[in-house]
Amino acid sequence: MKPLLTLIFTLSLGISATTAQNVSWPSRLNEAYAFVLGQNMSLEAIIEKIPELAPSAGKASAAFxxxxxxxxxxxxxxxxxxxxxEGYTAYEKNMAKMMSEAVSTQKFTExxxxxxxxxxxARARGNMDAEVKRTLLATHPDFAGNPEAEMKQGFRQRFPAKGSPQATKAxxxxxxxxxWRPWTQNDQYSLGLFRSQAGTGPIICNVMLNEIKAPSGQIATENDLKWLLQEENLKSILPAEATFISSEPTKLGGAPAAIMSFEQLSPRGDFRVRSTQFxxxxxxxxQSLLFFFRVVGEPEKSLDQMEKENLPTYQLIADTFTRSK
Incomplete structure (x- = not known):
């Protein structure tokens, strides 16, 4: 079992796992700003043009x-x-002008x-465009930089979804x-990825699964797991281009596990990736959760310091790991 474990696990740690979607944070902010501003102006127009709907429009506005x-x-x-x-005043005026013109063309029937x-x-209850919703949560003053507060107030997503084929497989x-914005990529070991700050933040997590096809129907034992989690074996299964940083024992879903930190340089050498894998x-x-962030050039903080600052978020999410019954 050990040689097979080594082969399969090494394949899961390639730099391809660091592929991320490029989503513009300014465009996300602009989209959310226009969404809510247009909503508010439309309600004002309804109150002005259809006075009999003013009470219900005012109630909806208050709810939001x-x-x-x-x-x-x-x-x-x-x-x-x-x-x-200083450019914000001009931005605010331009957006108000654009949205006012757009609302003025709407023909509101009752x-x-x-x-x-x-x-x-419904939007006040969270039923709205998914991208806008993620941005509004990411910029919420209590949640920005505080994922624990966000999750404690019920704003969370379970992956894979209960009862889904992915959940059964994983x-x-x-x-x-x-x-955090979810997406998928063409990687046989990746179940799905999540990126902080509505898909534009520094932290990415790759939820991974390797199903080992052992000869003669062999099943990995507790001893195989203990072997895998030893530091010298974790080092040996890293790709040649990866640099081992550290490892330590932990638990995932109550089972023995390891946290391994390592670093890789992109194939073109234009950025570095610091990964922390549970x-x-x-x-x-x-089963693993591969958290990572990317750095271009020489950052003000060391990668060690950046990883240390991110660890509470990694641990917060890892602590929710639950095995299917």
């Missing part, structure tokens, strides 16, 4: 204003203002207005903050 997403919108505005500095008001009430699930086994299923 008291929701966490309104605080997120305040965070969006604050973040844009910080980015633009039926359409009533439907829109119901939609705003044999485990894990929880992420709702503001791994365990369940029979012949090698």
């Amino acid at each position: 204003d008291s929701s966490p997403y309104a605080k997120g919108f305040a965070g969006v505005r604050s973040t844009i203002e910080d980015e633009l500095g 039926a359409a207005a009533t439907t829109f008001i119901s939609e705003i009430e 044999g485990f699930s894990v929880t992420f903050p709702a503001s 791994m365990t086994m369940d029979g012949n299923k090698l």
